[in-house]
Amino acid sequence: MDGTETVVVATTDGDVELLGAEYELTTVAGGGSTDGATTTGGAQDGPQVAVAVLPGGALVVLDLALDDDLRAEGYARDVVREVQDARKAAGLDVADRIVLTLTVPAAAVDAVEKHRALIESETLTTTAHVVAGDELAVAVQRAEESA
Structure with missing residues (x-):
C-alpha cells in the first residue's frame, strides 16, 4: 500500500473510512481463532474485530478491543471537547x-493527569487545576484575567 488508497471498514454501526495513520498492516499466524471475525464485539467469546476486503483483494482485520490506555485517552478527548464548548x-x-x-469523577482523575499535556x-x-468530584465540570477563564 502506498498510503493513498482508501480503506473502508464495515462495522455494525456503518462504514468507517480510515486514514493511513490510523492502521498498520501486520501478519499474524496461529495462536487464535478467527471464528466470528466479522463481529464488532458483543457477547461472543474471542477477539473483537472488524474485517474489510480492499479493492485489491487484501484483507483488513481491525482489533476493536479497548484497553485502559485507550479508555483514558478517549476520556481525555471528551474533556477537550467539553473545554472547547x-x-x-x-x-x-x-x-x-x-x-x-x-472537576472530574475520582475514577477519571488518573486519565486526565495521564493526558494533561494533550488537554492543555x-x-x-x-494553568490547569484538576480536582475530584461527582461529575465532569469545566470552568474556563481568560489567562490574563486571572493574573
Missing part, C-alpha cells in the same frame, strides 16, 4: 490562552 460559551476567542479548572495543548491552557 465552555470556551465558546464564555465568548473566548479561539486564540485566547486560558486557566482551566476541571488542545485547549491553549496555561
Whole structure:
C-alpha cells in the first residue's frame, strides 16, 4: 500500500473510512481463532474485530478491543471537547490562552493527569487545576484575567 488508497471498514454501526495513520498492516499466524471475525464485539467469546476486503483483494482485520490506555485517552478527548464548548460559551476567542479548572469523577482523575499535556495543548491552557468530584465540570477563564 502506498498510503493513498482508501480503506473502508464495515462495522455494525456503518462504514468507517480510515486514514493511513490510523492502521498498520501486520501478519499474524496461529495462536487464535478467527471464528466470528466479522463481529464488532458483543457477547461472543474471542477477539473483537472488524474485517474489510480492499479493492485489491487484501484483507483488513481491525482489533476493536479497548484497553485502559485507550479508555483514558478517549476520556481525555471528551474533556477537550467539553473545554472547547465552555470556551465558546464564555465568548473566548479561539486564540485566547486560558486557566482551566476541571472537576472530574475520582475514577477519571488518573486519565486526565495521564493526558494533561494533550488537554492543555488542545485547549491553549496555561494553568490547569484538576480536582475530584461527582461529575465532569469545566470552568474556563481568560489567562490574563486571572493574573
